[in-house]
Amino acid sequence: xxxxxxxxxxxxxxxxxxxxxxxxPAAPSAAAxxxxxxxxxxxxxxxxxxxxxxxxxxxxxxxxxxxxxxxxQINAAGGVNxxxxxxxxxxxxxxxxxxVASWEKLVNSDKVEVMMGGLASTISLALIEPAKKAAIPMxxxxxxxxxxxxxxxxxxxxxxxxxxxxQNATSALxxxxxxxxxxxxxVYEDGAFGTGAFTGFKTTLPAQGQELVSGxxxxxxxxxxxxxxxxxxxxxxEGLILVPFAGxxxxxxxxxxxxxxxPKLTYASPPSFPPDFGKSPVAEGVAxxxxxxxxxxxxxxxxxxxxxxxxxxxxxxxxWSALAYTNIVTATSALxxxxxxxxxxxxSAMEATSYESPLGPxxxxxxxxxxxxxxxxxxxxxxxxxxxxxxxxxxSLATAKLK
Amino acid sequence: xxxxxxxxLFGILRSGLYALTALGLAISLGVIGVVNFAHGExxxxxxxxxxxxxxxxxxxxxxGPAVSPLVIVIGIPLSGIALYLVAAGIYRFTLRPVLRQPxxxxxxxxxxxxxxxxxxxxxxxxxxxxxxxxxxxxxxxxLGFASVTYARLAVFVVCIALVLASYVLLQRSRLGxxxxxxxxxxxxxxxxxxHVDRVYEIAFGMSAALAAAAGVMLVFQTQVSPYLGLGTLxxxxxxxxLAGLGNLTGVLWAxxxxxxxxxxxxxxxxxxxxxxxxxxxxxxxxVLLARPGGLRR
Numbered sequence: 001x002x003x004x005x006x007x008x009x010x011x012x013x014x015x016x017x018x019x020x021x022x023x024x025p026a027a028p029s030a031a032a033x034x035x036x037x038x039x040x041x042x043x044x045x046x047x048x049x050x051x052x053x054x055x056x057x058x059x060x061x062x063x064x065x066x067x068x069x070x071x072x073q074i075n076a077a078g079g080v081n082x083x084x085x086x087x088x089x090x091x092x093x094x095x096x097x098x099x100v101a102s103w104e105k106l107v108n109s110d111k112v113e114v115m116m117g118g119l120a121s122t123i124s125l126a127l128i129e130p131a132k133k134a135a136i137p138m139x140x141x142x143x144x145x146x147x148x149x150x151x152x153x154x155x156x157x158x159x160x161x162x163x164x165x166x167q168n169a170t171s172a173l174x175x176x177x178x179x180x181x182x183x184x185x186x187v188y189e190d191g192a193f194g195t196g197a198f199t200g201f202k203t204t205l206p207a208q209g210q211e212l213v214s215g216x217x218x219x220x221x222x223x224x225x226x227x228x229x230x231x232x233x234x235x236x237x238e239g240l241i242l243v244p245f246a247g248x249x250x251x252x253x254x255x256x257x258x259x260x261x262x263p264k265l266t267y268a269s270p271p272s273f274p275p276d277f278g279k280s281p282v283a284e285g286v287a288x289x290x291x292x293x294x295x296x297x298x299x300x301x302x303x304x305x306x307x308x309x310x311x312x313x314x315x316x317x318x319x320w321s322a323l324a325y326t327n328i329v330t331a332t333s334a335l336x337x338x339x340x341x342x343x344x345x346x347x348s349a350m351e352a353t354s355y356e357s358p359l360g361p362x363x364x365x366x367x368x369x370x371x372x373x374x375x376x377x378x379x380x381x382x383x384x385x386x387x388x389x390x391x392x393x394x395x396s397l398a399t400a401k402l403k
Numbered sequence: 404x405x406x407x408x409x410x411x412l413f414g415i416l417r418s419g420l421y422a423l424t425a426l427g428l429a430i431s432l433g434v435i436g437v438v439n440f441a442h443g444e445x446x447x448x449x450x451x452x453x454x455x456x457x458x459x460x461x462x463x464x465x466x467g468p469a470v471s472p473l474v475i476v477i478g479i480p481l482s483g484i485a486l487y488l489v490a491a492g493i494y495r496f497t498l499r500p501v502l503r504q505p506x507x508x509x510x511x512x513x514x515x516x517x518x519x520x521x522x523x524x525x526x527x528x529x530x531x532x533x534x535x536x537x538x539x540x541x542x543x544x545x546l547g548f549a550s551v552t553y554a555r556l557a558v559f560v561v562c563i564a565l566v567l568a569s570y571v572l573l574q575r576s577r578l579g580x581x582x583x584x585x586x587x588x589x590x591x592x593x594x595x596x597x598h599v600d601r602v603y604e605i606a607f608g609m610s611a612a613l614a615a616a617a618g619v620m621l622v623f624q625t626q627v628s629p630y631l632g633l634g635t636l637x638x639x640x641x642x643x644x645l646a647g648l649g650n651l652t653g654v655l656w657a658x659x660x661x662x663x664x665x666x667x668x669x670x671x672x673x674x675x676x677x678x679x680x681x682x683x684x685x686x687x688x689x690v691l692l693a694r695p696g697g698l699r700r
Contacts, residue, residue, distance in 0.1 A: 053530035053630060061531050091530075190677040218676035221634065223625045226413045227670035230406045247626045250534050257543045258550050259409070274534050274626070281541045 041083040044340060046328070047106030048087050048117040049127075054094035055220050055245040056119055059272040062317045063117065063141070064089060066324030069311055074329070080336045087328070088112060096126035103127055107134045113340060114139055114331050119271060119320070121145035121165075121192040128152065137346050139331040141323050142271075144168055145196045149370045157343060159350050159365055161327055161375040162291070168379060169200045172269065172289050175381035175393040176239075177208050179402070181264055185214035185237030187228065187244075187252075194243040197269070201241065213237050220245045225255045233261040242268040249274055253282035267381075272318030278387035285403060286384045292319035292359045293382055293389040295399060304358035319359065326357040409549040410670045411663065416555050418662030419562035420620055424635055425642035425654045426566055427613035433649030434586045434606040437498065438506070440513040442639060443632025444520035445486055445611045449618020451528065452482035454627045456619075457535040471539035471553065471623075475561060478619040483612035490611030494604045502603075517632065524629040532628035540623055554623035565616055566655060569609075573651060582606050586649065634680075641683030645690050661686065 048067055050060035067087050074085050088110050090102035106112050107130075114137040118124050124143030128151035131138060138158045144165040152158045163171070176184070186201050188194030198215055205212045214235035216228050225248075232240065240263040244252060249270055256262070269289045277283050294305050294315050304325060308316050316322060330353050337352075338345035350373065355363040361376065368374035381393035383402055390400035424446060431439045456478045460470045493516065501508050539553035573579035584592040585602045593599050621631065642661055646653030665682055669675040 053525065053628070055532070057531045057628070061529075216676060217674060219680050222676065222680060224413070224417060224666070224669070225676065227406075227410060227666055228676040230409065230670065234406075247532050250540075251625060254540055254552060257541065258552055258555070260543075260550050275531075276534065276536065280534070280536045 043084040043086040044080050044332075044335065045110055045112045046085065046087045046331070047110060047112035047115045048089050048324075049092050049099060049102055049106065049115065049123075050089060050117045051094045051119055051123070052089070052091040055247040056094055056271055058246050058275055059119060059318055059320050060091070062272060062321040063119070063324035065308070065312055066316070066321035067116075067328050069308055069321075070325045070328045070332075072311070073307070074332055080332050081339065083340075085328075085332055087116075092120075092123050094120055094123065096123055099123045100126055100130055103130050103134075107136060113137065113335060114346075116141065116327050116331060117324075118142040121148055121196065124148045125151065125192060131155075131158070137331075137343055137350075139327055139350070141320070141327045145192050146370075147192070147196070149368065153370045154372075156347055156372055158371060159331075159373040159375065160368075160371060161323060161363075163376050163379055164368065164374070165196050165200060167377050168269070168289060169197070169204055171379040172267070172381065173204050173208060175287075175289075176205070176210065176241075176267065178393060179239070179265060181210070181239035183211045183213050183236060183238045184241055185216070185232045185235055185239070185263075186212060186241045187216045187218065187225075187232060188242075189220040189244055189248065190217040191220065193245075193271075197243040218248075220248055222248070223251055225252050226259055229255055229259045229261050233259055237263060239263050239265045239267065242266060242270075244268065244270050246270050246272055246274045249277065250280060250282060253286065257282070272320055275317045278384060278389070283384040283387065287392065287402070288382055288384075288389075289379050290319050290382055290389065291376060291379050292322050293380075293391060293399075295388065296360055296391070296397075298358070298360045300356050301358045301360060322358040326355065326359060326363060330355050330357075330363060406670055410666050412546075412549050412551070413555075414663035414666035415659065416551065416559045416662075417666060418658040419559035419566075420617055420624070421638060421642055421661055422566045422655050422658035423562040423613060423617040423620070425639040425646070425658055426569060426651065427610040427617070428636075428639045429643050429646065429649060429651050429654050430569075430582075430606055430613070431610040432643060433651055434582050435498075435502070435603050436649075437502075437509050437513065437607075439607075439610070440510065440636065441493075441517040441520060441632075442610070442614055443634075443636030444517050444524075445490065445614035445632075446618040446621065446635045447524065447627075447629060447632040448489070448520065449482040449486055449615030450621045450627045450631060451524065451618070452485060452615065453478045453619035453622035454533060454535055456481065457537060457622060461536075468538055471537045471557075474535075474537065474622065475557060475619065478622075479561070479565075479616045482615035482619050486611040486615035487608040491604050491608045494607040498607065499600070499603075521629050521632065528629070530629060532626035534626050535622050537623060558620045558623055561620060562617065565613065569613065570652065578602075578605065638683050641687050644687050 050063050051057060052060045071085050071087055079085055090106055092099035092102055116139050118140045119142035121143045125148050135157060141161045144162055146165055149164055184205055186198050188198045201212060214232050214237055216232060218228055265287060267287045304322055334346050334349035337349040351365060353365055357363045363375050365373040365375055380391050380397055382389040382391045385400055391397050392400060392402040428442045431437050453474055456474050460466045460473055497512060501512055539557060542553050543550040544553055581597050581602050584597055585599050589599055642654060642657040645657035665679045668682055669679045
């Protein structure tokens, strides 16, 4: 009975407050109006699905840092048409089942406007069906597997930022071809990411006159690679291509010392290197593929690195933070043009994107071989030299020579 | 076949950490009769103590090359004492009340404890995996037929020393005899005047302290994260099953067998590196089907 009375009282207070609000005179100044509407308008909810824990946790956290930085800047500048931007993060734990459940939560329960994020291909593959069912605007950073691209063919609400694995491969192969090494071994993690890359190398390396003498799969998170490395060593490979997740990189390179395996070049392509990798003694000379390094001279990149470092007291640990930043900035500026809840207009606005991104190239969405909206299409090769990522290929962008 | 000596060496070296982790689990199972699902989390907490010590010694104190040995020399007693106290507290306030209850309740309790510790660590210290750039992880020692990192040697030597010291304690000391007496017959031990409850508490604390030491050594091998407990626990379980539940001396042999089997599979079976981590499941199945009491009984 008492409860009933309290509820009645609360409803009464609410009604009075609403009535008072209705009689408030028109706002006297534009500034006050903007503040009032920002406070009154419900926030625009965006969903981000990231691996915040597990083997890609460091990369996922780097992405989250990129999003948070952008959200802070967007909201400080007045939000999207006066409404604050709010990102709801879900940890996919690098586990497909968790990812599907998180997707359903973000779409059906949180009712987000745009779905962002995405890193591991295994996760994105599991999301094809839920995504098609929901058919909500999707500005997707990661997943390079071609199987995912095929799965999303014909979906005009799907915008993909990261290059696909064949584009990664084209970029990597051009670099590998430029080296004097003829015989390669590929060691890869046995999920969709590594297996996809390996399948590519099997045909593409011979096609450009280089030999693949050994291919070895391993399970990510294993702590011991000595046996595998012994086999690679005896295969006669001059160069080693490594397709790992971040957590496997240091144990792997350390154990190469233990089995005394010194290939002429180690080319590693994890989604990102572990934090502080440059400081570890095994980093020197390792080459890799990246979308971006923190040292490129583009003004947008310099500003991003400065803002990021100021906010977090450390530099971005991978290109993923810059990619995530680009992801949310473009998705929300399209929302600002289209307004909330207008999918067709959002798609048109995204199609018109021309954004001078921190990653260097101006971002535009163009058709790939399979999907309608593909963002970035090529990557650069770098080498760890004295703790820094120096771009070594293509020559036009190189900041140092390959050692 | 030139890889054989190296395969054997790495298999043996790998077994040290397995033995240390499994011994703690076997003690809590053998002496108290509790299947401790949170044992892997004790290892994880030990690893965080080791990692924190690494940050402290290499950062503000800037001790350079002395950091690696100091992390072991200081880290093991420090994390051992810390985890002993944590485990004693856990025993007093949560485990003791359910000791007389059905086993399912005890398992659920330790399972819940495991979830609590993982998520508590993830919330307070962050979910990201971290690497310690310890010199010993990178510097190699040449044995002639193979090279090994100082870390790998140190981990093996320290782990085996701790396992052997624990055996001596259990066999020779008064406390060890009390533990074995309690393990064999709780009521009988009580009748001859052994303070069973106190022995249980010490055994549980000791089991956690051994896990913590294993955790410190793990910093030399892999990334530290709140989630490293589960993988560790699964392997420790397979060793304990192989040794025979609660059989303490069998742990050493079982660890050696698992280490060599894993190394052999990844060396000689095509695609073995991807299969290796499933090997302990095969071992558990095989042992439970063929010799449910463990290999040495």
